[in-house]
Amino acid sequence: MRIERVKGTRDFLPAEMRKRRAIEARMRAIAERWGYEEIKTPTFELAELFTLKSGEAILEEMYEFRDKSGRHLALRPELTAPVTRLYVNELKMAPRPTKVYYFGNCFRYEEPQRARYREFWQFGAEIIGSDRPEAEGEIIALAYHILKALGIRAELHVGHVGLLREILRAAAPNMTGEHLSRAMRLVDKGAKEELRELMRTSGVERGRIEDFIHLIESRGDSAMAEVRRMIAGDGGAEERKRKHLEQLEQLLEILDYYNVGYILNPGIARGLDYYTGMVFELYEAGDEHKLGAQRQICGGGTYRLAALFGSREDTPSTGFAFGFDRIAELFQNGEGLKEPKVVVVPVRERSRGDYTVIEAAIGITTRLREHCTTYLDVMERSISEQLAYANAIQASFAVLVGRRELESGRVTVRDLETGEQEQMSVEECIEKLRRLSE
């Protein structure tokens, strides 16, 4: 009976791993340069951590289970909650702002489709302890720079849930908190008809409903005009709205300073009440749609979760998470990452059982391995079989070592792409191949 891979999971072959490692390394390098430090949390947590954050309904979409002593656990479906928990448990004494990044696998029980798997990876960063526009701007700029360094073109949409919530509240003064959250969820989903219906039944007048729909559909400069229009003249609420607007304007200015191109999108929302400020999303740019229906490659925002997990103070945070697998699909530069391979080919005389050729070959191989990936025959193969193997693993060079070479004190270096070969001393050979891998 053959054992199959579990639905929605993947095996990664060497070529894919090489690519993923390279992407990960670049992400890490940039995050470190920006002053973020890596943390890691467990693969499973108490299920409560996630239901507290997202509601009971997500149990449906999690891998949740009881362990042998009856603890209710879940494989983590995302990393923001664990990171916040870690902060509350371990890092509250750390100097503010606390800047961390993470990379790990997450699990969701959903139907797999293009760019969506049941085990997937997230790379993210958080600034804990600030929700100032400077922090929000830095987080967006960091995400933007990482994508840029990877050569991935993306479209950045920036919104502000705090502001949107205030505008909605002012437009619908009768709405209960419960209904307000539901309305924000509908904005997030883009379910406009349902939103109209909800606002209507909450007693919001028709003109205000359409104004609000118009606002969340607007983009860019006209969106800013819409926002300004809806701020004006609402008595007590106006003050709160102004504060949010001011924050948003400062954030956008900072993005300009970072030279980050964005589209203002007031319709980005979150259905969860602890999102308080900026929200942003990055989408695959262009019309190619490599990711199919899953265009989003990054999401982030400003939130206050710490109190929910038992912190005395309601620490503000801002952060983002990349869908690592989607980025890997968009990342083009896979071929350029391949390290050149060299194969050392000992040429044995069949009639002679002597090992002097092997000794020389091992010597050269050991020295070459200080500079590049080097293979040496371990199957006592003939020269043609060894060259066939070199070809099969796509090696760049073969270094032939046999009696003749030993006698002349030189080796034969064969370029496997052109078929040209030349004789040179061991020193020259090492020098040539060393330059190759730099």
Place this chain on the structure above:
RNA sequence: GCCGGGGUGUGGUAGAGGUAUCCCUUGGGACUGUGGAUCCCAAGACCUGGGUUCGAAUCCCAGCCCCGGCCCCA
């Protein structure tokens, strides 16, 4: 949870009721240092389970998995 299209050696394929084609791969052998070959031999597959049929890779049903989409997306 729902809808559509699929599943043939490791991978890629042909095959539309009569016991599976080709490429590649793998193992063994021949070939005394250029054959990234060549030659010979061998190995390896119809997703699983039922049904129809004298006979099923092929037709029917169910399941599993893959691809795409819906829903959802913390």
